[in-house]
Amino acid sequence: MQLTLTPEIAAALIQAAQQQGTTPEILALSCLQRQFLPPPSPDAENPKLETSEQSLADFLDSYIGILASKTDNNGNTEPVAPPTSPFTQYLMQKRDQGKL
Numbered sequence: 001m002q003l004t005l006t007p008e009i010a011a012a013l014i015q016a017a018q019q020q021g022t023t024p025e026i027l028a029l030s031c032l033q034r035q036f037l038p039p040p041s042p043d044a045e046n047p048k049l050e051t052s053e054q055s056l057a058d059f060l061d062s063y064i065g066i067l068a069s070k071t072d073n074n075g076n077t078e079p080v081a082p083p084t085s086p087f088t089q090y091l092m093q094k095r096d097q098g099k100l
Contacts, residue, residue, distance in 0.1 A: 013027060
């Protein structure tokens, strides 16, 4: 199916998509889905999490302190341990650029 939009609707759709940081096509499909399809069931949006006796602190234990750093006598900071994960390397790069 193809839809022909009036210039006013096309302009409004383009503007709204830019404001939301998406494309007009994705925004249009999203609006049509909300309008014409039934809402997803709550179970589909929130799948049941596995239950465990483990606390949040236990779960995060291996991640805590992963970005720890120390300051030398000159005021320079450096990581306590070399970064191992790509995410850690990314965060350290952003920190060094002053963007974190």
